[in-house]
Amino acid sequence: MVIWIILLVMTAAAVMAVLWPLSRHYAVAGQVDPNTQFYREQIAEIERDRARGALLPSEAEAAKAEAGRRLLRANGLQDAAVAAVGEPALRRRRAASALALSVVPVLAIAIYGAYGSPHLLSTPSVPVSQETAKLDFGTAVAQIEAHLAQNPQDGRGWEVLAPVYMRMGRVEDAVKAYESALRYLGPEANRLSNYGEAMVLAKDGLVSVEAQAAFERAVALDRTAVKARFYLARAAEQDGQIEKAKAEYTELLSASPADAPWVAVVREQLSRLGAPQPGSAESGGPQIGSEDIARMVSGLATRLETQGGSAEEWARLMRSYAVLGQRDKAAATAKQARQALAKDEAGLKTIETMARELKLIDSAP
Structure with missing residues (x-):
């Protein structure tokens, strides 16, 4: 004007x-x-x-x-x-x-x-820049959020927004979005699998009790739910049930097409656990990536034992051991943390919360 x-x-x-x-x-x-x-x-x-x-x-x-x-x-x-x-x-x-x-x-x-x-x-004469595209994407997300604020019962809207949150790195928001989608659209195998995966990512790779329950419901609805079966095998590994984890990884690999995108990941998990893989006469040894992770975890453990550390660092070490399937070390770390943080009430609460998530609460003294 x-x-x-x-x-x-x-x-x-x-x-x-x-x-x-x-x-x-x-x-x-x-x-x-x-x-x-x-x-x-x-x-x-x-x-x-x-x-x-x-x-x-x-x-x-x-x-x-x-x-x-x-x-x-x-x-x-x-x-x-x-x-x-x-x-x-x-x-x-x-x-x-x-x-x-x-x-x-x-x-x-x-x-x-x-x-x-x-x-x-009003029409730009130059191509839209990357910054402008990002701005437009952010504006679109804001508009969807405004719509859902006025219409929270729109389950489809929540289901569309959840993976967008995942790509944006807003994992906690993605978890809440999937919860809303399940609330208004009801349980479905793929929806439950995505919800469980968001919870796993929110916990840095830990399959919590809530996430495991979502995966179990997904498999109950659809036995071929690949994502849910994969994370259930990981949950078994984290719980120290190594043979069960091997069996579930092997079964999933046997039922998958050779060119399926998840085959390489499943083979890596079996190789890391030292299990023979279908179609291969060799038993895989630890991968280089796994060795690097184990080395970093060992370094963190040595530092905490000799110099001490914060409650968050002790909790991270507990989680790392659980992710690696070394539950005995996770339980021992929880005991050490309680002793090191005996006078830190808030720190003890952090350790107990992590112990419950890792299902190590029975290991408490």
């Missing part, structure tokens, strides 16, 4: 620049009557004749008086003409000015709207 106001002001200024010279002051005052000019020149000529001596001073004064009377009469006629003719002309000029000021801008805008490109004022 501002751009149109600016254009109108510019148009009006251009019209006034053209019409201003036609105003009364400049149009009338700027005109010189030829008779008046003639008599002015006659008086100048009389002055020159007197200067040369061609006329006596008395003769020159008489001639100037007669020329002056004629000049006055000529000026009077000129003023009358202005009064008789100038006013109607002035009115016509004013009417023309008003017409130009009103019609010309409107006509110009109408022609521009019909044949011009007014949309270029």
Whole structure:
């Protein structure tokens, strides 16, 4: 809207620049009557004749008086003409000015709207940048969130938003979104599997009791739910049930197509556990990645045992052992943490919470 106001002001200024010279002051005052000019020149000529001596001073004064009377009469006629003719002309000029000021801008805008490109004022002429795309994506997410705030019972909306949260790294929000989707749409194998996976990611890879329950419900609804079966095998591994974990990984691998995208991950898990894989006569040893992880966990354990640390660090070590399937070490770490944090009430609560999540609560002294 501002751009149109600016254009109108510019148009009006251009019209006034053209019409201003036609105003009364400049149009009338700027005109010189030829008779008046003639008599002015006659008086100048009389002055020159007197200067040369061609006329006596008395003769020159008489001639100037007669020329002056004629000049006055000529000026009077000129003023009358202005009064008789100038006013109607002035009115016509004013009417023309008003017409130009009103019609010309409107006509110009109408022609521009019909044949011009007014949309270029609001359409970017360059490709949308990555920053702009991110902004638009964030705006779209905000709009969906606003819709769901007004319509929280829209289960489909929550189910669409949950994986978006996952890609954005907002895992806790994804967990809540899947909870809402389950609440309003009901349980379904894929929905339960995604919900459980979000909870696992929120716990840094730990299959909590709640996540395991979601995976078990998913498999009960659909035995072929790959994601749920994979995480149930991991849960067994974390619980120290290594043989059960091997059996479940092997069964999942046997039932999967050779080119399934999850086959490589399942083979890695079996290789890490030292289990023979279908189609292979070898038993896999620990992978380099696993060795690196074990080395880092060992370094953290050594530091906590010798120098101590925060409750969060002790809890992280407990979780790391559980993820690696070393539940005995996880339980021993919980005991050490309780001793090291005996005077830290808040720290002890953190350790007990982690022990419950890892299902180590029975190992407490």
